[in-house]
Amino acid sequence: MTDWLDRLTGDGLVANRLSETAQIADMLRVEATYARACGHAGKVPLDMAEAAAAAIDAVSIDRAVLAEAALRDGMPVPGLVMQIKAQVAASLHSAVHQGLTSQDVMDTALILALREILEDLEDRIQRLLTVLDTLEARFGDRPLMGRTRMQAALPVTAGHRIAGWRAPWDDHLARLDGMRPRLLKLQLGGPVGTRDSFDGFGDAIAGHMGSALGLEVPGKAWHTERSNLFELACWLAGVAGSLGKIGTDLALMAQQGVDEVGFASGGASSAMAHKSNPVRAELLVALSRDMAGHLAAQHLTLNHEQERSGASWTLEWLVLPRMLTGCGAALTAALDVLADIDQIGGSAL
Amino acid sequence: MTDWLDRLTGDGLVANRLSETAQIADMLRVEATYARACGHAGKVPLDMAEAAAAAIDAVSIDRAVLAEAALRDGMPVPGLVMQIKAQVAASLHSAVHQGLTSQDVMDTALILALREILEDLEDRIQRLLTVLDTLEARFGDRPLMGRTRMQAALPVTAGHRIAGWRAPWDDHLARLDGMRPRLLKLQLGGPVGTRDSFDGFGDAIAGHMGSALGLEVPGKAWHTERSNLFELACWLAGVAGSLGKIGTDLALMAQQGVDEVGFASGGASSAMAHKSNPVRAELLVALSRDMAGHLAAQHLTLNHEQERSGASWTLEWLVLPRMLTGCGAALTAALDVLADIDQIGGSAL
């Protein structure tokens, strides 16, 4: 995350939360939580479960070895489990991963990351609302030419346009609230999603894991039911889309001849010293458009053949992180560009 | 809707509800409702309002003339209002459209159509659940090879796979319930969305219109806040995506050598008399993939510059009807293909 393009268009916080380091930590947490839950549910003796969980907590993962195994297996869990077992006493192995499938581990780990990322994104939205309120307070009553279909229509106030930027967020936040219980749920199904691999303790283990991890406990696995992740993708795209509208408006308002917005700072040109480019506004447009493509790809992951689709699952791994970082980057760019405004309205038209 | 391709891939019911005939009727209803509301709110005398509304109800629209005007204006409302005014006594004109903007009329008319279409689609989903229950009752305990990553994994039951098809629908229905109040709302803003064009009666008129039409009454216009229509597009795409998974599974199950499903009927080949093609299953896959592209385009409509975007609004008119008919077609195809199943499971593997 040090390249100029990452600095400009990425999101360090979100990317860190989705990094391999964080993912390994989450997967180990899931494995350890599973071990403990097996003990509490009665699948294995409680002391063995605790010992296994403690040993898993202490495991150190060689990432190069992990990557090598993932290249062969198409995902990291078999290699992860191999490394875990090599570091946990063989006498505890019946409390290690036994009954789980890779997807239980990776999906639950993902949900742990998503929960924190969504809290972070929600915080940024709250800050965005504060910045919009400040703009309204400072500039709300300034005159502005209302423009429809790119044409001067009737005079409005700056506050009317700011209200347009403010409009979607109550609904976006309501969607987020509605989505969370559908999204933030444990994955536990075993090899083919039936919970048959847990010696009859599957539901009890799920209950214990859900409590320990603070996740919803669905009655069955959602290995192939990815409408929750698609709903998340839609939410992320919607947020970025609403920010794209702000970016478009700002770029239009910053035009010479329109002159409806002023920024304290702006991007330099390598050729024209007089220019001050509305870089963050344009970035909002770019990030919003990028989402359109990602969303199409994420939609394709709904088609999860039979009891698990390697193709659709792999596609998710590619697309969802881009959408999460893109949404985060857009929120940060919006906060930056809106905070940089030192004038709105006052148009002579 | 008589071409073979429309018959195969379209949805007559949804298409009819979105037809020009229906749209004109909806727009006239909005105009008449507005006239009445102006009377109830006190903007114009009540009897004038009623007379105007009655006259609007009786208007007959020349569609060729309407299309000609729309070609010039980029939308049908100015031409519609011109035809209305030509058929309503000039003495009543101050109760006709005055204060409204085209988008108030078209958007509200769209919402009236969407409300009915969503009821229809929800009915089909309920029927789908019934069909799935029947399949579960008939075939649920038959043996089936569970397959993950396209490979035989462990034996499951037919019921387990059917449960996978059943899995998304409670959440899809919950999403629909959550979405309705955000979506099914009156549009009323006037030329630039400020409600300044209603002589101070804007909110009162909105209230009366909302009651008359049975729509939510938002505190302000949503001319440029299209996250509700985007949310609808996401819901439609999600529904079609979940059906695409069923289609993919059925096509895979119908393969010779796998032989996990049988159909009472199937599509003929022009070259091979022995073939019975799983046409509806393939159609579900095609319709689902088609949604990915539509959704990308619909996302772009969120970027609604300033107080109204002609480009984004036009794009909506192109994309959303395709998504509505595509989702309807997919639900019908799913009902057909699932009802046609006469065997699931029993795989020898």
Next chain:
Amino acid sequence: MTDWLDRLTGDGLVANRLSETAQIADMLRVEATYARACGHAGKVPLDMAEAAAAAIDAVSIDRAVLAEAALRDGMPVPGLVMQIKAQVAASLHSAVHQGLTSQDVMDTALILALREILEDLEDRIQRLLTVLDTLEARFGDRPLMGRTRMQAALPVTAGHRIAGWRAPWDDHLARLDGMRPRLLKLQLGGPVGTRDSFDGFGDAIAGHMGSALGLEVPGKAWHTERSNLFELACWLAGVAGSLGKIGTDLALMAQQGVDEVGFASGGASSAMAHKSNPVRAELLVALSRDMAGHLAAQHLTLNHEQERSGASWTLEWLVLPRMLTGCGAALTAALDVLADIDQIGGSAL
């Protein structure tokens, strides 16, 4: 094609060439050409072939019956052949369709339509170039503010911006030339694409059909090799994209305060008599963005499983016609809006 939305956003010429009526005529032409070619190649006696072809030429298709059959079979060819055979003497049936597969008929019929449509689109591009030349001649030396990143940069001329609109077309035309031989080719493969169903006369029949229809004769079937249609989709999207840039520029230039372009006419507003909306410019933007989604969907059709994919083929039928009409509509809108310009440049900035 009489609805206002079709009039505004569609293309009557292209749509007619893709209509069911035209498609049936093309499919009958392919069937008759095949019959004749079987005679010339020696698969059936020449007089029988000629008689069969003449009989096919005289066939009248009941479209309602065709649609009913297509609904069952997932495509129209089996039903078409059934109607043909019912109207052609049984003694000639061995020269009717025997050896062909549905895809041979539908794909070749499509290519016949595409050839004409591409000629039509190329004509429009040539007219576009003429219109651009005229604009250059009339307004090329007028001053204009060059704008980069939406900001005033350095003065240029109107001619420089017009040159920007002119820039892509030589390459688009070169791409069209390069694409034609890859695209405009006969489809002939038989049931599974091997040409084994033609009694050893497959290549000879292909040669005769190619000559008769004026199409390239590939050495084998391209049932599942759809990169030619994808290349076409890319070309159509590219054309619409280049027109979208013109639309965006015109909408920006038409802004009050920028005032870099004037139109002889414009779209009316239902609420604001003073407005003249750049409807065609916005339409170019909408049609261009719509292409992004279509192109994503068309890309998915490349994935044509095994010897024929019903899902991918069906998806093609949905997507490609929209792209062809969308591209045609965009070219016409561009011609209209550019011809309507009565002033460029002269900006006071």
Next chain:
Amino acid sequence: MTDWLDRLTGDGLVANRLSETAQIADMLRVEATYARACGHAGKVPLDMAEAAAAAIDAVSIDRAVLAEAALRDGMPVPGLVMQIKAQVAASLHSAVHQGLTSQDVMDTALILALREILEDLEDRIQRLLTVLDTLEARFGDRPLMGRTRMQAALPVTAGHRIAGWRAPWDDHLARLDGMRPRLLKLQLGGPVGTRDSFDGFGDAIAGHMGSALGLEVPGKAWHTERSNLFELACWLAGVAGSLGKIGTDLALMAQQGVDEVGFASGGASSAMAHKSNPVRAELLVALSRDMAGHLAAQHLTLNHEQERSGASWTLEWLVLPRMLTGCGAALTAALDVLADIDQIGGSAL
């Protein structure tokens, strides 16, 4: 490039060629080449030009400082030029970047990278053809059930299916040949693309730069004419799409009950020791579908407003590298999975 997901789904070679390190080297090469060309063309004295070029060649860039500046300016060139000028004697500054615009530097640098990447990708395609030839030689005459619409149709040979995988590549290579001269061209336009900033030496400088860099020399800048990059995106997506078809076929052939292909190795399951997952085949499907979304986003970059679009240009930076690495990853995965095949055909059906 060490994370497991990068190892599995990325392409180290392509990613390296697009890395910040390589981009900086390419941009410095462009700057130095420009300095020399200014000398050869007569814009500055030849010895000054050579001295400036040599000094630029020796410049060392602080990447952290570069990223900081890019964050402000929205791109790296102004910050790069600042670092260059700080390390080159002030007496030579009139030969450093003067007359250029950022886009001249970044676009030409991109083209230098694309040229090498395309050579690399073409090499892989050639190797793919060799692998396919080998498969044909080893297994071509084995019996295989031809399958259309996912249904057993008629017996074919393994060679027929392999021929289907082989089919698109001659055309893809022809497209690549046709595209290269349109794509691999110098960018030189100055601030607003007019070549007015080169004191009358613009065309001469362009000629010298083209010779030095081995690039086509277009008569004018293509700052806003991005159909060449879109054509590249289409080509990359087409290649990945054709590989996706191979992946789909292999995954279908590897199903138990179908058993038409065998692999020497396969991916392990964390839960089922008996499984051997067709990881690379699924990866081909995932990478192909991912392209659909990218292509939609890349299409949007065609809409390059006025004399430079910050939004569209930024979007390009995001999308094109993903498409290049995705295409590279797909080619490598295809080579791997095809080379791993140890049996095709012989199906008992």
